[in-house]
Amino acid sequence: MSEQMDHPLPREAKPPSFAARLNELAVRFRQLLNRDVEIATGPIAGRTALLQITTIPLALAFGAAIILGDAVWADDNGAAALAAAVVNSISGGGTTLRSVDVEFPDPGRLFPVGDEAEAINNNCLACHSAGMVLTQPRLSRAEWQSEVDKMRNTYKAPVAAPDVPAIVDYLVNLGDRS
């Protein structure tokens, strides 16, 4: 989640439910108990590391809040949230469908490397991770410009106009960088 924290979404398209928030906090707390926080295994780079380090006391505080708040929450939303976390199923005609609750992995990498990546890292990672962009073949400036225009005009990406030239420059030079 650290990269997502680094690049907050322009809006909460679907605000997480109370149950989802509670579940996320519980997962963080369990990871801490198991000493399985990201910093122990993940690649660490610059501000990402800083965020990961700050995650630990935050998660500890949230974890404590869950325990302390349990008595209060259990009376209202908390009970419903915990009930929803129980695996349930629907059956008919010999088929059983079971509720699913998964967690997608952290999307991981930033665009490398340094200052010239700042505009693309600040503007583009809210909607998609870097991987598909970094694996494009060498494309012309006109092709990259039209991709960025499509993201802004059709897909409504909130990319600030002054940042567009730096993003296109970065993309045009991708091949040289790799």
Added chain:
Amino acid sequence: MIGVSSLTRRSFLSSAGILGGMLATFPAWADGSIKLNLPGGPDERSLATFPQKGPMILQRSRPPLLETPFEVFDRGVFTPNDQFFARWHWAVIPQQVDVTTFKLAVHGNVNNPVSLSLADILTMPRIELAAVNQCSGNSRGLFQPRVAGGQWEHGAMGNARWTGVRLRDVLDRAGVKAGTVAVRFNGLDQPVVDGAPDFMKSLDIDHARDGEVMVAFAMNGEQLPLLNGFPLRLIVPGWYSTYWVKMLNDIEVLDAPDTNYWMATAYRIPDTPHANVEPGETGFKTVPINRMVPRSFVTNTKGGDTVHSGATVPLRGIAFGGDCGVAQVEISTDQGQSWQKTSLGRDEGKYSFRQWSTQIKAAQSGKIVVQARCTNTKGEAQPSQPNWNAAGFMRNVIESVDLTLV
């Protein structure tokens, strides 16, 4: 064969550590890397594991684009659910689905809008069929000149046995009114940004009611993995995957043609044979992408293998006819001057992958270029020249693999 490197997550991390300030180029959860055979690169991809998924070729983590490792296609005609490719357009994808509250709405130009629970759907009459699900842009990475988009090799396809209910029966629960021209499908996924076009696809009403288009709740006998559309997915046999709407929760019956972005602007092909145009060409008519076309692959080698001169070399692979069955698969080792028939495996239905096998006698020296060609039951054969269009759609040229003689 496929060059899966021995690079494990841990060894990568330790090497990254040695290199000091190097930025992370692979996410922490990647399980190694793989090289694709794409002209001009970049050809390296991570292998990644997502929930309910085995090792997949990572084209993009968010929203996920996960490609099936090619060796999976050699293991049989049905692609395992945990290695079936996944392609999502928008990053807001529910990670929790509660089967007790999920509803499929049918509304629009109907007599009686309904909201069906999964329990309702499980009580309806069932159908089952095997069908290939293939991305419109499967093999896009092999287009030359190269084009922008997901740089897939051949693994944006899979074949499964789908179980579900007829879309026609679902529509009849609501009662389609006179004057209906199309039916539009929407899933639970959403754009991150307000105002971006929600992903929706539509079919003409006659196609929607043909008795084969299905609302599926099972795939190879199991509930669908979330990334393949749990709990319900539209199955459009013989048509490209773009129509197979995942996490289907909304069906809208339309009394006018669908003008939404994903039908009117995106996923359109040149209205030309093989959707082929010259690079840079403009002014041609376009139509929504639709039925699939025949393809075949050698699966017991990806090329680059060495064989002994004079040896008998077993070859096998898979083929599909597109929107009809496989009539035959032939092999050529002389650049298409002559073709020899192969033996076809069990017929799992006209929309399924079908296995083929044969053997060739290796020449005395040099290289063998093996080509496989599928002809479908409508008499349509794979072309010898690749098609080209700017979106990288509908590749179905005869593919080749090289073997080196020693």
